[in-house]
Amino acid sequence: MRKIKMMRTAAALALAVGTMTTLTATQAQAASSHGCQSGYVCMYPGAGWNNDHPTHTFYTYGAHNLSNMYGTYRIFNNQTGGATMRTCTGYNGTGCQGYLPAGWYIDKDMTPINSITLQP
Template identity: 70%
Template sequence: MRKIAKGRGADLRRGRSRHGRDVHCQRRPGSGQPARLSLGAVCVYPQNAGWNNDRPSLVFYSYGAHNLSNQVGQHYVLNNQTGGATARTCTGYNGTGDCQGFIQPGYYVDKDLTPINSILLVRP
């Protein structure tokens, strides 16, 4: 199990991926862990909703910064980008401020997004 460089209480677990046409993240039924997700996506699940019946509230596919609004409390952030691309949570908008750790492909973090204003998708 890997840990992100910064962030309190980070809970990272290994996920699995496969090609798919769906635009939402999915978990393996009954496992409680992420499994299948369209390659190249980073998904944010609703506050305190776990995997929310495989329905994230946000899905990001393109590299770069993605600003957040009205995202407070605990959320799962799942990275299934390909080719070693990582994801970071940042306290400032547009990928600025304190960008915390690196979420590796196939991992998710259970994170308090209250102080987070953007998610940065990073090319390898």
């Protein structure tokens, strides 16, 4: 009888630990998408995900100047809390256009773009 109780307790503990591990793995997967961490804006060369390897990542709010970016890039806004991203033809966040909402991506010709902005 005592042995059966111990086996039940061990089985329940193993199930609980397995469930916690599964939740943690699921949360980690949800935090990153296509190699872009949660809270970031990521850029990939070409009109694809570049094997889930972004070449540019941005985290902080404000303007980010760009250089030597030509042709099409996929821009993925993986920010949270409704934060948006804009592309701008001028440096330091001037001449901005459109808003890319959180969770969305766009394939954009970056040749005329000189900066991006991230805002809450």
